[in-house]
Amino acid sequence: MSGLRAWWAGRSPAAGAAVMATGIVSTALLLIGAETASRVALVLAAVLWVALGAGFVRRLVVDRDRWAAEARSPGALTAVAATAVLGSRLSASGRQAPAAALLALATLLWAVLLPVVVGHWRPRMPGSVFLACVATEALAAPAAALAAAEHTAWLARAALVLFWLGLVIYAFALPRFDPRQVLEGPGDQWVAGGALALSTLAGAGLLAAGNGGLYLWNDDDRATLRITTAVLLAVSLAVYLTLLVAEAVRPRPGYDHRRWATVFPMGMTAAATLSVASAMSVPWLRAPGRVLVWVAVAAWLWVAAAMVADAVRATRAGAAAPH
Numbered sequence: 001m002s003g004l005r006a007w008w009a010g011r012s013p014a015a016g017a018a019v020m021a022t023g024i025v026s027t028a029l030l031l032i033g034a035e036t037a038s039r040v041a042l043v044l045a046a047v048l049w050v051a052l053g054a055g056f057v058r059r060l061v062v063d064r065d066r067w068a069a070e071a072r073s074p075g076a077l078t079a080v081a082a083t084a085v086l087g088s089r090l091s092a093s094g095r096q097a098p099a100a101a102l103l104a105l106a107t108l109l110w111a112v113l114l115p116v117v118v119g120h121w122r123p124r125m126p127g128s129v130f131l132a133c134v135a136t137e138a139l140a141a142p143a144a145a146l147a148a149a150e151h152t153a154w155l156a157r158a159a160l161v162l163f164w165l166g167l168v169i170y171a172f173a174l175p176r177f178d179p180r181q182v183l184e185g186p187g188d189q190w191v192a193g194g195a196l197a198l199s200t201l202a203g204a205g206l207l208a209a210g211n212g213g214l215y216l217w218n219d220d221d222r223a224t225l226r227i228t229t230a231v232l233l234a235v236s237l238a239v240y241l242t243l244l245v246a247e248a249v250r251p252r253p254g255y256d257h258r259r260w261a262t263v264f265p266m267g268m269t270a271a272a273t274l275s276v277a278s279a280m281s282v283p284w285l286r287a288p289g290r291v292l293v294w295v296a297v298a299a300w301l302w303v304a305a306a307m308v309a310d311a312v313r314a315t316r317a318g319a320a321a322p323h
Contacts, residue, residue, distance in 0.1 A: 016078025017188075017260035018307075019048045023085040024267035025300050028293045030092055031274040037297075042089055049086055052079075071113060072120045074128035077135040080110045084138035091145040103142045110135055118169075124178040127189040127261065132173055134191060136166035137198040144205030156209045156216050160225075163202045167228075170195055182243065183250045187258035193239035194265025197272045200236050203229030204275035211279065226280060233276050240269050255306035263303050267296035 026041035056079060059067040070076055087102030118132055140162035147156035173195075181189040206225060210216045217225070243265075270292035277285035 015257055015260070016052055016075070016082040017258070017264055019045050019052060019082035020078060020085050021260045021263035021267060021300060021303070022048060023082065023089050024264055024271055025293075025296055027085075027089045027092060028267050028271040028274065028296060030089070031271060032290050032293050034293075041300075042093075045086055045089070049082055052082070071116055074117055074125070074131045076113050077110075077117055077131040080106050080113060080135040081131065081138040083109065084135075084142050088138075088142040088145055091142055091149060094149075096146060096149050099142060100146055103139065103146065106142075107139055110139060121173075121176055123176055125176045126178065126181050127185055127191040129173045129176050130170065130191045130195040133166045133170040133195040134198055136162055136169055137195065137202045140166060140202035141198065141205050144202060144209050148205070148209040153216060156206065159202065159209075160206055160217070163199065163206060166195075166199055166202070170199070182246045185258075186252060186256040188261035189246075190243055190262040190265040193236055193243055194261070194268050196232055196236040196239060197265055197268040200229055200232040200272035201268065201275050203232060204272065204279040207279040208275075229276060230280065233272060236269055236272060240265070255303075255310050257307070259303045259306070263296060263299045266292070266299050270296050 022041050022045035026038045026045055029035075029038035029041060056067075059070070083102050083106040087099040087106065090096075090102065091099035114132060114135060121129065140159045143155050143159035143162065146152065147159060177192060203225060206216075207222075207229060210222060210225075270289055273285050273289035273292055277283060277289060
C-alpha cells in the first residue's frame with residue numbers, strides 16, 4: 001500500500017469533522033455574502049463527504065470488526081453531523097430535495113449510532129463526548145430550515161423536539177467531560193463550545209421558521225425559545241473566548257486531525273451569531289459575526305495546509321520504505 005493510501009486508510013471516524021468544518025465555513029461565508037468562496041467550500045465539503053462515505057461503506061462490507069469498533073467511538077457521530085451540515089448548506093442554497101435526502105440519511109445514521117456511542121460513555125472523556133449533542137442538534141438545524149422553506153409544521157415541531165433533546169444530552173455529557181482537556185486537548189475540546197453554538201443555530205432556525213407564517217407554538221413557548229437561544233449564544237461566546245485563552249496559555253501548534261474539531265466550532269459560532277442577528281433582529285451582532293467568520297476561515301486554511309503537509313510526509317515515507 002502506498003504511503004498516501006496508507007495515510008488515508010488510517011483516518012479515524014473523527015475525520016468527518018473535516019466535512020463538518022468545511023460545510024459550516026461554507027454556510028458562514030454564505031451568510032456574509034461571500035458566495036464564490038462559499039461555493040468553493042461547499043464543493044470541497046461534498047468531495048470529502050463522498051470520500052469518507054466510501055471509506056465508511058467499505059469498512060462495513062470488508063472489515064466489519066473495525067467498523068464495529070469505530071461505531072462505538074464518539075467520533076462515529078461525525079458521520080451524522082457531517083451529513084446534516086452538508087444538508088443544511090444545500091437547503092440554504094434552495095436545494096431542498098437533496099437537503100431532505102441528506103437529512104433522512106443523517107437521521108437513519110443517528111438512530112443507529114447514537115445508542116451505541118452513548119452506551120460506551122465513560123468518565124473523564126475528551127471533548128468528543130459532546131458529539132452526541134452535536135449529532136442531535138445537527139438534525140434539528142436542517143429540519144427547521146426545511147420546515148421554513150417548505151412550510152411544513154410537523155417538521156418544525158420535530159426539529160423543536162430534537163433541539164430540546166440535544167440540550168438534555170449536553171447536560172448528561174458535561175459531567176463526563178474531563179476539564180483538563182481545556183488546557184491539554186489536541187483540538188476536540190472545542191466541541192464543548194461547538195455543541196452549544198450548533199444548539200444556538202438550531203434555535204435561531206426554529207425562530208426563523210416561526211417567523212415564516214407557520215403557527216408552531218404559542219407566545220409563551222416562543223418567548224422561552226427566544227430566551228434559551230439568546231442564553232445559548234452568550235454561553236457559546238463565553239466558551240469560545242475561554243478556549244481561545246487556553247490556546248494562548250498552552251499553545252499546541254502541532255498538527256492533529258482532531259484540529260478539524262476546532263475549526264468546526266469556530267465556524268459554527270460565527271454562523272450562529274449571524275443567524276441570531278437575523279432571526280431575533282439584533283443587527284449589531286452582524287459585525288462580530290463577520291469577524292468570527294474570517295477567524296474560522298483562517299483556522300480552516302491553517303488546518304488544511306497542515307493536513308496536506310502531513311499527507312505529503314506520509315507519501316514520501318511510503319515511497320522511501322523498502323518494498
